[in-house]
Amino acid sequence: MRLGYACMNTELKSVFRTCRASTAAAEGTSIIKKLTLENLETTFKILHWNQRHDIAFYRASSSIVPLSTHPVNDWTWWEDKDVLHAARQISDYAAVHRMRLSMHPGQYTVLNSPKPEVVKKAIEDLEYHDRLITLLGGSDLILHTGGAYGDKESAKKRFADNYRDLSESIRRKLRLENDDKVFTVQDVLEISWMCGIPVCFDIHHHNCHNDGTPVDIAAILDTWEGFGIPKIHISTGKESRTDRRHHDFVSEEDVRELIALLDGADADIMFEAKLKEQSILPFLDELNRQ
Secondary structure: OOEEEEOOOOOOOOOOOOOOHHHHHHHOOHHHHHHHHHHHHHHHHHHHHHHHOOOOEEEOOOOOOOOOOOOOOOOOHHHOHHHHHHHHHHHHHHHHOOOEEEEOOOOOOOOOOOOHHHHHHHHHHHHHHHHHHHHOOOOEEEEEOOOOOOOHHHHHHHHHHHHHOOOHHHHHHEEEEOOOOOOOHHHHHHHHHHHOOOEEEEHHHHHHOOOOOOOOHHHHHHOOOOOOOOEEEEOOEOOOOOOOOEOOOOOHHHHHHHHHHHOOOOOEEEEOOOOOHHHHHHHHHHHHHO
8 A cells, every 4th residue: 555645745845837828939848848857857856755755656747748738839748858868767766666656637627528629628638648647657647527517427428438539548547536526436436337447536525425325445446457556535624524625634534434445455545635745644654553
């Protein structure tokens, strides 16, 4: 079992730099390359910090390549020798230390939209994430289903249909997460059964939004057959169990609830807390003692 966190490291005060499209248009893609290499160096520094603190699970920032899918960026960054060198350093380091790297495309990457132009942009964003996580040696791209658009059953089918049209490389990495407003664990399981996508279970989202059906953890874990160790998200509500906002830390009560639910099954757990790596450290100490 590996514990991890997302993107920023509060102790290092890490920042992933970007720029305006107007700046890139004025200065050329050289500014995008400069910032990309700086962001890759920031990622490498975070992994070194993680290694020193026994953290072997990390979500890389989606902002590593600024303006990644914007028309102003005509740079084939995935073929640039300097990018390849920097990415290889990260990939090799992660492999040596048995680190798991993932990414999480944002809320505007909506694969089940009824609008073809939105789906087209979603696929472009997934292609960007796929190229980057492949270079970094990572294994997972986490995605939410999207919207219900007045007909949840049709929205589920539309996701499954569009998923099947993705490249094999993206399909091998994409994992579907239950959300806190629309698609329950049961919903994403049904989509998984339609298209074969692994389910990334978020226990806090489930506590915020469920249909009363008990969590079938065995069914969730079964979706990962052939895809590696299951990935699970945990967070604590800021003011209550069903508060969608994330607390600075993850409570011991919530961690114990998840461990009990897993009942000895192996999984890598992503802590989604405001204080990032600090939220993990107390639990790492406990795991090491055990």
